[in-house]
Amino acid sequence: VVRSTFLLTHSMKYFYTASSQVANFPEFVAVGLVDGAQIVYYDSNTQRAQPKQDWMVNVTAEDPQYWERETGSLLRSQQAYITNIETAKQRFNQTGGVYIVQKMYGCEWDDETGDVNGFDQQGYDGEDFIVLDLKTMTWIAPKPQAVLTKHKFDVKRAELEMYKNYLTQICVDWLKKYLDYGRSTLNITVNMNKAI
Numbered sequence: 001v002v003r004s005t006f007l008l009t010h011s012m013k014y015f016y017t018a019s020s021q022v023a024n025f026p027e028f029v030a031v032g033l034v035d036g037a038q039i040v041y042y043d044s045n046t047q048r049a050q051p052k053q054d055w056m057v058n059v060t061a062e063d064p065q066y067w068e069r070e071t072g073s074l075l076r077s078q079q080a081y082i083t084n085i086e087t088a089k090q091r092f093n094q095t096g097g098v099y100i101v102q103k104m105y106g107c108e109w110d111d112e113t114g115d116v117n118g119f120d121q122q123g124y125d126g127e128d129f130i131v132l133d134l135k136t137m138t139w140i141a142p143k144p145q146a147v148l149t150k151h152k153f154d155v156k157r158a159e160l161e162m163y164k165n166y167l168t169q170i171c172v173d174w175l176k177k178y179l180d181y182g183r184s185t186l187n188i189t190v191n192m193n194k195a196i
Helices: 054-062 066-091 144-154 157-181 183-195
Strands: 009-020 028-034 037-043 099-110 116-124 127-133 138-140
Touching: 009 066, 009 157, 028 066, 028 157, 037 066, 054 066, 054 157, 054 183, 066 099, 066 144, 099 157, 116 157, 127 144, 138 144, 157 183
Parallel strands: none
Antiparallel strands: 009 028, 009 099, 028 037, 099 116, 116 127, 127 138
C-alpha cells in the first residue's frame, strides 16, 4: 500500500501579516494552521486569539490559561511587526504608501520516521527578506537591506538555540497534541485529500 506524503508529514504553521495603510484590513493578522486546517485567528481589531476548530476547546480543558497566553503572545507580535514595517521602510528608504511585512514559521513532523523540521521565513512587500537556516543556525539575507537584521540575529546565539528548541521540540509537541485533539476532523481532511 502506498501512502501519500500528505499522510506521513504533519505540519503546524503560523502566518503573521502586518500592514501599513491598507484600507479595510487590520494592521496585524495572525493565523495558525495544523495540516492545512485553521486552528487560531487573531487580528489587531479584536485583539483576541480565537479558536477556529470546535476541538480546540480541548486545549483549555487541560490548560485554562491557554487563550490568554496566546492572546498576550500575539499582542506582543503585533506590536513588534508594526514596528518592523517602520524599520523596513527606513532600510528601503521609503515613506508613505502601502507596505506589508509577513512571517511564516512552524514545524513539520514525519509520523513514520520521526524526522522533524522547523522553519521561519520573513518577507517584505511580497519578497523574501530574511530566512532561518536551521542546519547552519544562521539567517540568510536575500536582500542587502536585510544584512543588518541578519547580523543582529546571528550574534544572539542563546536566543537562536532557544528558538531552534522551540521549532524542533516544543512546536512538534504542540503539533502532536493538536493532532490528537482534532483527530476525527483532521482525518476527514486527510481522507478527502487522499480521494483527490
